[in-house]
Amino acid sequence: MLNSTQMLNSIYLNQSVQTQVRDAFSNATPIPSITLYETLNLTTLTALCESMLTLHFKHTKNPLLYSFATVPLPQNIQKELSASLLPFVSYITKKKRTKLSLTAYKLSWKDYQILHDSLQPQKSTQIIIDLTPVWNLEAGGTITYVDGTGEYLSVPIKNNTLTIIEKNKDVNHFIQYINNKAKTQSRYFLMGTVE
């Protein structure tokens, strides 16, 4: 479907850029992480954004924990993304990665996820690919990682960003409640782990 052998923006294929990204990732505080902009090439990005509109999202709500719609990313898309992302993420995180597991998320007005241990893998490398086309930042919806000491990392809401986060057992995330400023807009992203 995505039909591209290399899905990353060509700038991220440059060895010296990759080295800079790797250094920035490992030096990031308080949580090893990096957000890359204009990550996917235009063909891939367009195809992924279009696929978000055709996936059959299922909305679930547990009032004490979360409210959002998700759908596992279809295997064919996952496989194609893996081919490009796994070598890249392996290089950035200095660890060989062989498996990418992504879920597509759709959040709209009144959706959220609170901070709770039960919703998080203990220790993992997480990635987020933001596919939100247009977003009013006053509407909320930010994904924020906290490390339990008061330090935090907010992931920018920006179309075509890739965020890689090294999560230890003390790091958890929440998704800020989306308020009425979102109007009829929805926020889309892929979120999951690389192993």
Next chain:
Amino acid sequence: MHPASKISPWILTSNLKSSRLHDTYIKALPFPHLEITHFFNPYLAKKLTQELLKEPFEEKKADLFHFFQTNDLNTSKNKTIQEFRQFLLSPNLLNILQEITQKKLNLQSIDLFGSIYQDTHFLLPHDDRLEGRAIAFIYYLSDLTQQDGGALALYNSKYLSAQKRNQPTTVAKRIIPQFNKFVFFEVSTKSFHEVEEIIKNTQRVALSGWFLYA
């Protein structure tokens, strides 16, 4: 003009025909609660609102909530606020509350805060349980309509398992903020509630807190 009560200038005698109130409270769904409109002396309620708005409010923003809140008003130096606090702690009022709720309440201390919710502010579902809390209360000091948002939503709950216990399911009741309305409910494993998002350019002003166990 309402007749002043012998109990306190804050309270109206007409609302204290309380023999029925225990029944109403205990049978209320989805969990024991009571809402009493025009409960306090309206002149003093307006004065209290004016004085509360002179207190410093701090923005509180986290995964569960976004609103403005005062510090603990037990330490406020404002005379009107302290009079109101003393009224809440007065033996006569606490006796009435104890009769209604059948809870032994602490006569010495309460938790008391002021809050302002405005457009986009909210408080997500939770049960208020914390050691010592017996009865939660909200005293509304502004009028909102259903279209404004800001309702107090009370949740039905379902017992799932010994580990997961009760979990909120659906909204059973919405209480619309109304000036001079006093709402209180039993803090329990079923007392799931939220303040729904304000969606208009308006303010929900309230005093809230907890009566504590003796």
